[in-house]
Amino acid sequence: MLMDMLDLFSADILNSILDTSKVESGKMQLEEAEFSMADVLQESVDMAYVTGVRRGVEVVWDPCDFSVLRCATVLGDSKRLKQILDNLLGNALKFTDEGHVVLRSWATRPIIGSNVRAPSRFVHPRHGGGSFLGCLFRARKGPGDQDHVQNDPNLVEFYFEVVDTGIGIPQEKRMSVFENYVQVNNGQGGTGLGLGIVQSFVRLMGGEISIKDKEPGERGTCFAFNVLLKISEVQQPQDIEEGPSVPLDTLNRSIYIASAFQEASNFKGVHCVLYVHGYETRRILKTWMESIEVKVWLVPQAEFIGSTLEKVQSNSTATATAECGSADRCFSSKEMVNLLRNNSSPRRAILGGIPSGILVVIDVSGGETEEICQEMAKLARIKHQAPCKVVLLEDIKTPSNDLRRLKDMGCDLVLRKPVHGSRQFTLLMTLRDLQVLDAQAQSSHVGPEIAGNRQQQDLPDVVVPCVEDTAASTEASCLAQEQQKPGDDKPLAGMRILLAEDNLVLQSIQRKIMNQLGAFVTVAQNGAMAVNLLREALEQANASEEDIVSLPYHVIFMDCQMPGMDGYEATKLIREEEQRYGIHTPIIALTAHDMEEDLQKAIDAGMDLHLAKPISRKKIVDAVRSVCKCEN
Incomplete structure (x- = not known):
């Protein structure tokens, strides 16, 4: 087994040397095939997550504005792109003993020389309002090349950041890290080949890579890079910001996911009780859910899951009690019809804060099986009061016996961490299931003349x-x-x-x-x-x-x-x-x-x-x- 690993490691070094030689001689040819960017990012982060679990470091993909998830497919060299991501994530984990490694992503139209600004995190600290991309390209490309890129309707631009909380890279060594065979820290192992090849691949894809300054007092390093890829022929340019207007004829999951994320979703009235380990994972899920109007209740410890659920119910019941008396007198059947016409939920309009659905997300990757089992037993009391779904999050360390026991207690869905991409899509579909269940239940509240x-x-x-x-x-x-x-x-x-x-x-x-x-x-x-x-x-x-x-x-x-x-x-x-x-x-x-x-x-x-x-x-x-x- 050890010899096999050494053979693979030696082969990787040899391939890296050959790739470097091809790039320097101008013989490196990028492949062009249709692929899902979201799938590539998810695969890379999933692999890095396994290493992160062993090191006690949180690894997660932050989709930021979800533009990458709304972009169904592109044309390019997915293998080389994955090598870039794997190398940067691997380096970040190598130099991070605690905290997190986060991959952030955006997709947009090329903005070189335009007044459109890149995502705020990509604004170069020394250039104020100028875009990160523009700053990178000014050093390498002439005005003619910039205009060509900006005006090419078939290009989409992807921005990435790999952020860690590791030892960081001193300012004076930042330029040298992209030279082959150079080590920033002699105490760490490695061949020193990786970042030089990463830079070469990024440039072959029309982009550039640099190290960004972090906020004063923040630990770690932030690598930022961009690549330019072609839009799939059946995907329109406006799909990148707005989602695909014409999904591909090929019926595949990536197209379905893209179309789901590009739909305008509003889950106002749905509540989420969120108990999740990992600051970044918790932040990403909370931000996303709040952006689609879900009311999020963060749970600090497992033993508070039940009491948080009771709080959701008690707050809602208090609102309902205060409003219900006047509702019976004020709403005629005709006014109920107007509520339906104006896209309002009659039940929620009358009963105020009663949840239209409750999503309970419980992270079981940290153990605490006994405490969580006790809290899940309390869920039975609220399931008949509002549509409710219980989702468990597990990882590679979660004992199968514990998971089986928790499933038997009324779990609706189990997702493996990290929660991103297709798993976040599954959560989105679960929220929509709650919406449908609530809509079906409304007939018992609006009266037979309407329902x-x-x-x-x-x-x-x-x-x-x-x-x-x-x-x-x-x-x-x-x-x-x-x-x-x-x-x-x-x-x-x-x-x-x-x-x-x-x-x-x-x-x-x-x-x-x-x-x-x-x-x-x-x-x-x-x-x-x-x-x-x-x-x-x-x-x-x-x-x-x-x-x-x-x-x-x-x-x-x-x-x-x-x-x-x-x-x-x-x-x-x-x-x-x-x-x-x-x-x-x-x-x-x-x-x-x-x-x-x-x-x-x-x-x-x-x-x-x-x-x-x-x-x-x-x-x-x-x-x-x-x-x-x-x-x-």
Whole structure:
């Protein structure tokens, strides 16, 4: 085993020497392939985290403004980029005995020579308002090169900082650390090759690397660098700041994660009880949750988890008691309808501070199993009062027996630290689950005239100005009432439905209604995915030995307003594709408005029927029967 490790170490040194030689001779060629930047960062930090656990050092990725997570895929050399990150993180850990090592990241459009400023942490201390990137490039590139980079619509710029609380690097030695074979501290092992190669790779990617000054009195070092990479062909330039407008046709997890983070999320009314070890991890999670309107309650010690939960409940109940008396007198059913129209939660509007959901995050990586078990036993009392999810955080040191015991006590989800990237996405989805559960529960509070009777003649007046969140709330209320009907049959049994809907909350609710009706539902996040799913299904059906190509889907429900390729454009492409096979799939348009112009646009695009959101069980059944009858 030791000889194998020595062989690997020797091979790494040899590869480093060869890489350096290639760079110096101009023979180093970067690969160009599509990859997810978020996946690369997560993999590097996950590897460094293992070393950090052994050394007692916290290692975490800080996504800062989440622009990297909103950037789905780029083109470049992911292998070389990972070498840069692994080297910097490894060096930071080597010289850090306590505290933390943090990787920070941002993505933006190139800003060389422009008035747009880089993230504040990248402002060079000696240049005031100038961007960090501009300062780096001034030493290396001429004005023509700067203009080329700034005006290239196919480039995205990534900024990184690797920050540690180690011994630091003296000012007089900062320039020499990027020379090959130079050691800052002779007491530390290593070949001295790494940072020279890191600088070479960074420059090959159009960037530069430097050491930033930390705040007076702060320990450690901050390496900062940037790279320029090409945007994936199907991703638009504005995707970097705003999230992908057209996710890739390839259905993969990185695209789904990017689209989830780029959606405007508002979880006002959701509370999070947060017990997490590690200052940086706790800070990152708290900052992120507060940015999406989650009320965060920090728990200092494990034995206070239960009392913090009781505090959440008591504060909310006090608010509710103070307001509930007047609410009964002041709100008529008509005013309730107005609450729905204005995207307000009736239950929360009336009952004030009652949480719409509670997320409990408990870090079990520090032991304390007995204390945490005692606190988890208290959760049973609050689970019936509000939607509640319990998430456990574990790491490589967590005993499996302890974890199994904690799972059996009512845990909903277990995530392995460090919590970033795909795991942070899982937390986001858990928050959305709470939102859906709350919306389903609201029908028991707003009264049957609002939640149940979707056949009233005046209801379309209510939903005409409906926005997505209101639609989600209203549809969920309807779903909750319909679930209470034990004698319901399954009028859509055996039917295959393609649902194109970009809003994840609406997507979840609509799919659940259709499943209850007996249908098999396939979900597309946007118009492009819907077209691709149908195309692939038709090609597969055509490859069979059947003489006639059958419809892959009996019905398509198409949201008309989706980012990138909307439902109208998707329908036109689907109709073109179907002409090759001589088939016609019924397409039902879904819009937030019931206006004449929407109906005309749907007809012009080739849609068969138009529905205004929210779509209830009855609306779905009637619409499907109508279009399928026409087909027959």
